Amino acid sequence: MDAIRLTNLSKKYGTVLAVENLSLTVRSGTMFGFLGPNGSGKSTTIGCMTGLLDPSGGEIELLGQRFDANNAAIKRRIGVMPETLGLFEPLYAHEFLAFVARMFGLDEATTRKRVTELLAALELTDTSKTLSEYSTGMRKRVAFAAAVIHSPEVLFLDEPFESIDPAGVSLMKQWLRRFTEQGRTVFITSHVLETVERVCQEVAIVTRPGKLVWQGDITALANDGVVVCEGKEFRALEPLFLHLTGERYADLNWL
Amino acid sequence: MNYRLIEELISLRYKLLWAKTRSRNGRIAIFLAGYLLLAALLALLTTGGVGAAIMAIRSGQGEKIAQAVLGAVFLEAILASNILGFGMNAVFSDLELRRYPLLAGERRLTRHLIGIVDPFWFLFLALELGLAFGMYGAGAGSLWFGLIAVLLLFVSNYLLARLVALGVERLMQRKGGSGFLMAGIMLMAILPSAIAPLFKKNPALVTSFVARLAYTPPFLAAAAMIHPTLEALRAIGMLMWWILALTAILIWMENRPPQRRAAESVKMAWDGPTDRVGAWFGPELGPFVAHWLRFYTRNSRTRVLCVISLPLIGFLTFQTGQRMGPHSLFVAALGTFAIVSFLGVSRIALNQFGYSGGAFRRYFLLPVEPSATLRAASYAALTIGGGFLPVVLLAWIILAPYPLDARMLFMLICSGLTGLFGFNALGLWVTLYNPRKGNYASSFGNDLSLGGNIVLIGGVMTAMLLPRLLYKLWPVVVSPEAWWMVWPLPALAAAFYFGTLRAAGPIFMARREQLLAVVEGKA
Numbered sequence: 141m142d143a144i145r146l147t148n149l150s151k152k153y154g155t156v157l158a159v160e161n162l163s164l165t166v167r168s169g170t171m172f173g174f175l176g177p178n179g180s181g182k183s184t185t186i187g188c189m190t191g192l193l194d195p196s197g198g199e200i201e202l203l204g205q206r207f208d209a210n211n212a213a214i215k216r217r218i219g220v221m222p223e224t225l226g227l228f229e230p231l232y233a234h235e236f237l238a239f240v241a242r243m244f245g246l247d248e249a250t251t252r253k254r255v256t257e258l259l260a261a262l263e264l265t266d267t268s269k270t271l272s273e274y275s276t277g278m279r280k281r282v283a284f285a286a287a288v289i290h291s292p293e294v295l296f297l298d299e300p301f302e303s304i305d306p307a308g309v310s311l312m313k314q315w316l317r318r319f320t321e322q323g324r325t326v327f328i329t330s331h332v333l334e335t336v337e338r339v340c341q342e343v344a345i346v347t348r349p350g351k352l353v354w355q356g357d358i359t360a361l362a363n364d365g366v367v368v369c370e371g372k373e374f375r376a377l378e379p380l381f382l383h384l385t386g387e388r389y390a391d392l393n394w395l
Numbered sequence: 396m397n398y399r400l401i402e403e404l405i406s407l408r409y410k411l412l413w414a415k416t417r418s419r420n421g422r423i424a425i426f427l428a429g430y431l432l433l434a435a436l437l438a439l440l441t442t443g444g445v446g447a448a449i450m451a452i453r454s455g456q457g458e459k460i461a462q463a464v465l466g467a468v469f470l471e472a473i474l475a476s477n478i479l480g481f482g483m484n485a486v487f488s489d490l491e492l493r494r495y496p497l498l499a500g501e502r503r504l505t506r507h508l509i510g511i512v513d514p515f516w517f518l519f520l521a522l523e524l525g526l527a528f529g530m531y532g533a534g535a536g537s538l539w540f541g542l543i544a545v546l547l548l549f550v551s552n553y554l555l556a557r558l559v560a561l562g563v564e565r566l567m568q569r570k571g572g573s574g575f576l577m578a579g580i581m582l583m584a585i586l587p588s589a590i591a592p593l594f595k596k597n598p599a600l601v602t603s604f605v606a607r608l609a610y611t612p613p614f615l616a617a618a619a620m621i622h623p624t625l626e627a628l629r630a631i632g633m634l635m636w637w638i639l640a641l642t643a644i645l646i647w648m649e650n651r652p653p654q655r656r657a658a659e660s661v662k663m664a665w666d667g668p669t670d671r672v673g674a675w676f677g678p679e680l681g682p683f684v685a686h687w688l689r690f691y692t693r694n695s696r697t698r699v700l701c702v703i704s705l706p707l708i709g710f711l712t713f714q715t716g717q718r719m720g721p722h723s724l725f726v727a728a729l730g731t732f733a734i735v736s737f738l739g740v741s742r743i744a745l746n747q748f749g750y751s752g753g754a755f756r757r758y759f760l761l762p763v764e765p766s767a768t769l770r771a772a773s774y775a776a777l778t779i780g781g782g783f784l785p786v787v788l789l790a791w792i793i794l795a796p797y798p799l800d801a802r803m804l805f806m807l808i809c810s811g812l813t814g815l816f817g818f819n820a821l822g823l824w825v826t827l828y829n830p831r832k833g834n835y836a837s838s839f840g841n842d843l844s845l846g847g848n849i850v851l852i853g854g855v856m857t858a859m860l861l862p863r864l865l866y867k868l869w870p871v872v873v874s875p876e877a878w879w880m881v882w883p884l885p886a887l888a889a890a891f892y893f894g895t896l897r898a899a900g901p902i903f904m905a906r907r908e909q910l911l912a913v914v915e916g917k918a
Contacts, residue, residue, distance in 0.1 A: 153908075192759045193908060209904065215762035224753030224915070226760070228686070229835060230693040234663045242682035243761045252665055267663060272836070 141204055143168040143294050143325035144189065149198035151184050151350070158184040159350030161198070166342070168293075169323045171316060173330065173340035173358075175377075177385050181350025182329040183223050186296050189327075190220045203293060216244060219292030223299050223329075225283040229272035233264050233282050236271060237289055244290035258285040261311070276303040284312060294325045301332050313339050337361050337377040345384050353384045397497055401505045404487070404495070408509045411486060446525075449533050457535050458621045464526055465613035469552050472519045476556040477563060479841055481510045485834075489649075503649070511553045520549050523616075530620045540627040544619035547634040551612040554641035561648050567695065568653050577702055612637050672778060680771055683763070687775035691743055694750070694835060701739030701779070708735045708787060709794075715859055724795060725803055726866045726873045730858040732807045733814030735787050736780035737822075737854070742833075744776040744822040745847035748914045750835040755914045759907065766900030769823065773896065777819055784811040802878035812885035814858065816892035821850045823895050827902055832916045 144166040151159040159181040166172045176182050187193035189200055191209040200207045207214050228236055234255050241251040259265055262281040271279060280303055287295060295316075301309050316326050316339060330336050336343065337358065344355040358367055358377060366373040367380060374380040485491075487509050492502040510516075527541035566572040594601050608614050612634055619630035669692065673685025691697050708731045716727035737744065747769070748755050758768040791807060792799065829846030843851060865873045872880065903910075911917075 187756075190760055191765075192756050192911075209759065210764065212762040212764065215760065220760045222753070222756055222760070224756065226754050226757035228690065228754045228757070229752070230690065232663075235689065238665065239682060239686045240757075240761075243763060245762070248665070256663075 141168050142166065142201070143170070143203060144172075144327060145199075145201040146185075146189070147199040147201075149185065149188060149200060149350075150196050151181070151188055151193060152196040157349045159188070159195075162346070162350050162352055163198075164344050164352055164355055166325060166327060168325050169320050170342055171320050171326045171328070171340045173328050173336040173343035174346070175329070175331075175333070175336065175343055175381060176346035176350075177348065180346045180348045180385075182346065183298055185346075185350060186220070186222075186298050186327070186329065190218065190222075190296055191215060192222075216290070217292055218294045218296065219287035219290065220296045221283045221287040221298060221300055225279055227271045227279055227282060227286075230270055232267060232270055233259060233274070233285075234267065236282065237285055240286045241289045246290060254289050258289060262308070277305055277308065280304050281308060288315070288319075292324070294327065295319065297326065297328045299330055300328060301330055301335050309335065333377040333381060343377070345381060347385050354380075396504075397501055400495060400497060401501060401508065404492070404505050405509055405512060408487065408512075446529065449529055457530065457533075458617055461526060461530065461617035461620055462608075462614050465523065465548065465617050466608075466611075468519050468522055469548070469611075469613040472516070472552050473556045473559055476515070476553075477560050479515065480837075481513065481557070481560065503646070507553075507557070510557065511550070516549070516553060519552065520545070523548060527620055536619075536621045536623070537627065540624075540631065541620040543631055544616040544627070544634065547631065547638060548612050548616035551634060551637045551641055554638065554645055555612075558641060558645055558648065561645070565648075565653050574702075577699060580703070676771075676774060679763070680767060680774070683767060683771035684774050684778070687768075687772045688778065690750075690772075691740060691775055691779055694743060696742050696837070697740060700742065701783075704735060704738040704783070705786065705790075707738070708732075709790070711859065715863065720866075722797075722874060723866075725797065725875070726862045727859075728791065728795070728807060729810045729873055730860075730862040732784075732787060732810040734818070734855055734858045736783045736811060736815040737818035739783065740776040740780050741818075741822075741847075741851050742843070744773070744780075744819060745825045745843055745850060746830055746833060747772045747822070747826040748910060749826075749830050749833040749842075749844075751914055752832075752835075753915055755911060764900070765907065766903045769826070769899055769903050770896055773819055773823055776822065777815065780815055780819070784808070784815070787811070800875055802875040805878050806875065806881050809881040809885050813888040814854075816885065816888035818850070818854055820888070820892040820895040821854070823899050825850055827899060827906060827910070830910055830913045832914055 142165050144164075146162055146164050149159055149162040150157070162181075162185060174182055174185070184193065188195045189202065189207070191207070191211070194209060202214050203217055205211070205214055228239075231239070237255045237258060238251050241254060242248075246254065262285055264278060264281055264285070271282060274282065280300070284297070284300060287297065300312065304312070313335075320326055320341075328336065328340065341359050342355070342357050345353050347353050354369060356367065356369070359365075360367055361375070361377060364375075366375055368374075369380055369384070372383065374383070487506055489502055489506065492505060495502075497505065523545045524542070527538070527545045530536055531538040531541055563576060566576055569575075594604075609618070610633065615630040615634050615637070619627040619634070622630070667689075669688040670682075670685045672688055673681045673683070675681070676684045712724065712727045712731045714727075715730065716724035743750060759765050761768075788804065788807060788811075792804070795803075797803065825844065825846040829844040831842065831844035831847070833842040841848070862873050871877055
């Protein structure tokens with residue numbers, strides 16, 4: 141079964157087109173990388189797929205069902221870590237996680253157990269600080285914990301690895317691998333191509349405005365293999381990305 | 396001194412002001428109109444100052460009137476700047492300015508120059524300059540001494556306002572600081588009426604008090620405006636000493652940042668009071684209401700407003716109820732009971748999502764109907780505000796100088812419930828149609844939108860004046876005999892509130908992208 145299916149998804153902000161007829165499919169049990177340059181509509185696409193934004197056109201199917209912002213039944217089965225993290229600053233980490241868990245329908249006993257375990261695993265046991273006092277990396281860990289606390293079937297992670305220390309990234313990668321081994325799906329956007337290359341089985345690359353230019357299997361790259369695209373062989377994700385998006389480094393001779 | 400960069404930063408302050416307005420569609424015209432209004436106000440204040448000067452000279456009490464005008468302006472500037480803030484403080488904080496190649500002294504100068512050239516301060520300067528020109532025009536004193544005195548007074552006024560703000564900020568960072576502050580405010584409010592009889596009994600005290608005031612900046616500036624050379628020079632010299640002393644204290648305080656309180660480990664609490672109150676709303680909405688109760692009760696300004704609102708209501712009831720005739724206190728209470736349940740929570744209730752920032756999007760990721768958050772937030776405001784009604788009712792029973800009258804109590808309850816439902820319904824509409832990004836952590840400054848201010852200030856004014864007006868035009872309506880006439884009011888207000896909740900859900904969904912842009916600071 142496909143975990144995610146987008147058909148001609150488009151999103152306009154006034155007259156500005158952010159996503160243009162985007163169609164893609166993500167199989168269940170896949171770690172899927174959604175890549176693109178800044179402003180290419182990645183976060184907007186995730187916003188549409190998670191109910192934050194209303195698409196201007198097209199269809200979204202999650203876990204085999206049509207999805208819109210009011211579909212609470214599907215929302216209960218997905219987890220989201222937004223790019224802006226979406227943390228309630230005046231709360232303590234355990235209060236925030238308990239709130240999210242209760243809203244996702246977890247009973248009190250399960251909530252307490254999972255919150256305690258997550259905080260310990262993510263080394264967030266400093267209970268003297270509210271979320272506003274946490275460092276960026278700690279805040280990211282809390283947002284990650286909030287996305288997984290209800291064991292979702294599809295996990296959307298917008299820029300999950302930035303600002304997190306290597307130990308944290310390693311732990312998250314380990315969890316995400318186990319997550320997909322259980323048949324669940326992870327949809328990641330990231331600019332850290334080396335990490336995406338190592339953890340994702342498949343990627344989609346979009347350019348401005350949210351236009352799909354390539355989707356394919358990249359498992360070969362993690363095993364020193366090659367990916368063939370437009371008749372060219374690529375040994376890493378970065379040259380493939382730059383080739384497809386046409387991104388070039390400007391040559392500033394004064395720099 | 397890197398004057399060029401300092402000048403660039405000051406102009407950046409105005410560019411940011413402009414850009415803030417430009418980013419909102421079609422607001423440029425309003426911005427221009429605002430500045431035209433400001434210009435008109437400046438002109439008005441200047442002529443007002445001139446008028447005061449002419450009156451002062453004609454009455455033959457030039458110095459006394461100048462002292463009174465300058466003293467009042469001086470105190471108002473300190474009070475207003477502390478309530479409304481110092482413009483773009485956060486953008487030009489010392490930390491932010493460190494990214495530029497400026498030395499510590501240059502950063503300090505930049506910060507304070509940006510603070511003092513705020514349009515807000517020009518209003519006070521205009522009035523003071525008007526007075527100086529007026530005095531000169533009316534033939535009292537020298538123009539140059541007057542102008543120098545005004546400029547020195549203006550600088551000392553700014554410095555003292557900054558010092559007070561810094562003191563208040565430091566106080567608020569201490570445990571129990573908000574309580575101390577509240578006690579201070581109450582003391583300042585009560586002090587004039589408390590010492591007035593003392594002054595009446597001992598006129599010598601007034602003379603000695605005024606003699607001491609002669610060394611304060613506004614009195615020194617008044618002396619410099621009125622008196623011939625030597626006296627004026629002495630006053631100007633003392634004003635300069637004031638500026639030096641205030642600058643030294645300000646630098647001393649700024650160089651000693653508050654010590655961070657030692658982190659106290661908080662025991663993980665799973666079932667706090669907010670959770671227990673939230674549970675009244677059922678298993679589905681309960682955690683949501685508990686979350687909002689926490690959001691309200693952790694807000695320092697909401698806490699201060701809640702604590703202040705009770706004595707404030709008592710004071711307003713007493714003041715409004717003066718000289719109206721029989722039952723006057725009761726008539727005044729009919730008005731103040733309507734606002735008591737809303738004052739404390741007004742900051743967030745009129746702008747529910749304005750303080751959520753990026754967390755606003757979280758509400759749409761939760762597996763509940765998104766408008767549930769609107770309901771939960773409003774129920775939280777209703778619960779906290781509603782909690783004030785039994786307290787003020789009890790206070791009324793104990794303190795009011797009337798025999799216990801069930802009809803009065805009934806009318807007061809009706810008034811309280813009408814205000815509770817009516818204001819919270821209006822709060823929902825303002826939240827949806829006129830939100831504003833605010834800073835949850837700030838304790839001072841007015842960060843409500845225009846709509847929020849209209850509801851709050853208009854509501855308070857209406858609650859204060861309407862019963863008085865009815866008492867004059869149609870006294871029977873506000874007398875205890877008319878108790879049976881008031882019951883439809885809370886019923887109508889409740890219908891308005893629940894109707895609003897019903898209508899607001901779809902509007903909230905439809906407007907969520909605009910709301911998101913505003914609360915995340917992108918609009």
